[in-house]
Amino acid sequence: MSxxxxxxxxxxxxxxxxxxxxxxxxxxxxxxxxxxxEKPPLPPKFTMSTPYPPRGFAPVPRDPxxxxxxxxxxxxxxxxxxxxxxxxxxVRAALEFxxxxxxxxxxNHSQRAYCIGYAxxxxxxxxxxxxFDPEAFYLTTxxxxxxxxxxxxxxxxxxxxxxxxxxxxxxxxxxxAKQSLVDNVAxxxxxxxxxxxxxxxxxxxxIQLATKLDILGWHSEWINPKTYQAIVEAxxxxxxxxxxxxxxxxxxxxxxxxxxxxxxxxxxxDNIRKNPFAKPLEEKEKAHLKPTWNERPDFKIADxxxxx
Numbered sequence: 339m340s341x342x343x344x345x346x347x348x349x350x351x352x353x354x355x356x357x358x359x360x361x362x363x364x365x366x367x368x369x370x371x372x373x374x375x376e377k378p379p380l381p382p383k384f385t386m387s388t389p390y391p392p393r394g395f396a397p398v399p400r401d402p403x404x405x406x407x408x409x410x411x412x413x414x415x416x417x418x419x420x421x422x423x424x425x426x427x428x429v430r431a432a433l434e435f436x437x438x439x440x441x442x443x444x445x446n447h448s449q450r451a452y453c454i455g456y457a458x459x460x461x462x463x464x465x466x467x468x469x470f471d472p473e474a475f476y477l478t479t480x481x482x483x484x485x486x487x488x489x490x491x492x493x494x495x496x497x498x499x500x501x502x503x504x505x506x507x508x509x510x511x512x513x514x515a516k517q518s519l520v521d522n523v524a525x526x527x528x529x530x531x532x533x534x535x536x537x538x539x540x541x542x543x544x545i546q547l548a549t550k551l552d553i554l555g556w557h558s559e560w561i562n563p564k565t566y567q568a569i570v571e572a573x574x575x576x577x578x579x580x581x582x583x584x585x586x587x588x589x590x591x592x593x594x595x596x597x598x599x600x601x602x603x604x605x606x607x608d609n610i611r612k613n614p615f616a617k618p619l620e621e622k623e624k625a626h627l628k629p630t631w632n633e634r635p636d637f638k639i640a641d642x643x644x645x646x
Contacts, residue, residue: 481506555615577629
């Protein structure tokens with residue numbers, strides 16, 4: 339077929355689409371040339387006068403087996419004084435918001451995730467400290483599971499991680515946070531259960547390590563037991579293993595297409611409930627702090643999504 343005829347048919351198809359009688363004519367944009375003389379443009383609003391990438395964005399391996407914790411299985415014990423939380427106007431406003439939005443079980447997990455992540459950076463990955471932004475990471479942990487609250491889990495067809503990232507991004511933009519911080523938080527939340535190959539941002543890796551340790555006990559040898567015990571005493575688990583296992587079951591039940599289904603073959607929810615690292619602490623807690631999540635109406639998650 340001649341070049342002229344191909345071009346003629348393409349033009350005709352486009353004109354027909356404009357009248358609604360033919361499929362769209364898609365013309366992909368040209369591929370950017372990447373050579374020594376021409377580099378990809380920086381993201382919008384970032385210029386060469388801005389540190390690039392912003393703090394928290396430096397890429398690290400996604401697969402934890404490729405990481406090299408400096409203290410291996412003998413990390414030093416840290417106290418809560420060694421794990422300071424940022425206290426900025428933005429953090430205070432966010433904390434006030436999520437305290438109203440999150441059930442105490444999810445809020446305490448979010449607080450533990452910050453402390454665990456900070457402890458891992460400080461004791462195992464000190465070379466990440468220069469790229470670590472405590473404010474952005476704290477905001478990430480505070481918002482990271484907001485998509486799986488009983489209210490939000492049934493408010494959308496989206497997987498909970500994605501909806502949570504959208505909620506956090508919208509809130510931070512309305513709070514006039516700087517663009518790099520907003521994207522930092524959203525990127526880490528979008529990917530905090532994205533257990534694939536390749537690379538991930540520093541904050542994305544830290545929140546993956548922190549949440550997997552708190553939820554499943556993975557890589558628990560990278561944190562000193564005394565450090566974790568101090569974190570749990572400050573932010574009790576409140577039966578978190580059973581609570582989050584229940585929430586993940588509901589996520590799959592209500593949204594059988596959700597990202598959480600990628601873990602179904604691994605017995606994800608059952609492994610959460612069995613978490614051997616946290617079980618002794620939860621048993622100890624029960625003596626004076628009985629879990630109540632399974633008795634409260636806010637965890638009677640509806641079977642149908644109410645969006646339309």
